[in-house]
Amino acid sequence: MPESYTRHPQPDCPMPMKHLTPSxxxxxxxxxxxxxxxxxxxxMEYLFVGHPVGAMHIGWNDGPDxxxxxxxxxxxxxxxxATRPIVLICRSxxxxxxxxxxxxxxxxxxxxxxxxxxxxxxxxxxxxxxxxGWRVEGLPWExx
Numbered sequence: 001m002p003e004s005y006t007r008h009p010q011p012d013c014p015m016p017m018k019h020l021t022p023s024x025x026x027x028x029x030x031x032x033x034x035x036x037x038x039x040x041x042x043x044m045e046y047l048f049v050g051h052p053v054g055a056m057h058i059g060w061n062d063g064p065d066x067x068x069x070x071x072x073x074x075x076x077x078x079x080x081x082a083t084r085p086i087v088l089i090c091r092s093x094x095x096x097x098x099x100x101x102x103x104x105x106x107x108x109x110x111x112x113x114x115x116x117x118x119x120x121x122x123x124x125x126x127x128x129x130x131x132x133g134w135r136v137e138g139l140p141w142e143x144x
Contacts, residue, residue: 017100017111022134025087025114029054035085038076040099041118042066045091050143052089052118052134060090060099072099073106082107089114089134092121 020028029035039051040060051057058075061068069075080086086108088096093115100111118141120133129135 017097017104017113019093019113019115020087021115022132022137022139025089025112026137026139028085028112029087032085035087035112036076036080037087037089038079038099039089039118040072040096041090045118047144049091049119050135050141053140053142055089060095073102076103076108077106083109085110085112087112087114089117091117091119092128092133093117 029037037052037055038058039046039055040058041049041051042059042062043057044063045051046057046059056079058072058079059069060072076086086100086103088100088103088111090096090099093113094117096113096117100113103111114134116132116134118134119128120136121131122128123130135141
């Protein structure tokens with residue numbers, strides 16, 4: 001199992017969400033072919049900012065009003081059973097925690113969050129893709 005840490009578990013959750021560095025998530029995905037990798041950013045972020053190779057898009061929220069996707073859990077259930085590991089990534093690792101908590105409430109037993117997300121934390125000049133994240137770690141990604 002890759003190095004990770006847990007946060008406070010959801011009530012009645014069989015396995016609390018794990019948090020993986022991007023490199024640990026990449027290794028976990030290579031070693032766990034049954035895992036499903038979901039990019040939960042907006043469609044525009046996924047398409048135009050880029051996304052990890054192999055990640056499927058199921059948006060947690062999207063413009064123009066940035067409402068939470070009321071069908072998120074149902075859409076995830078269409079691509080994965082609740083017993084398959086789910087690895088979530090977003091821009092900086094925050095939306096994916098919210099999305100993961102909803103999956104846990106819906107009975108998903110093994111949920112992972114990618115720390116720092118795809119673009120990472122802001123630096124002192126409010127720029128991303130400098131400090132950390134999937135792209136900064138040089139992991140495979142693509143852009144349309």
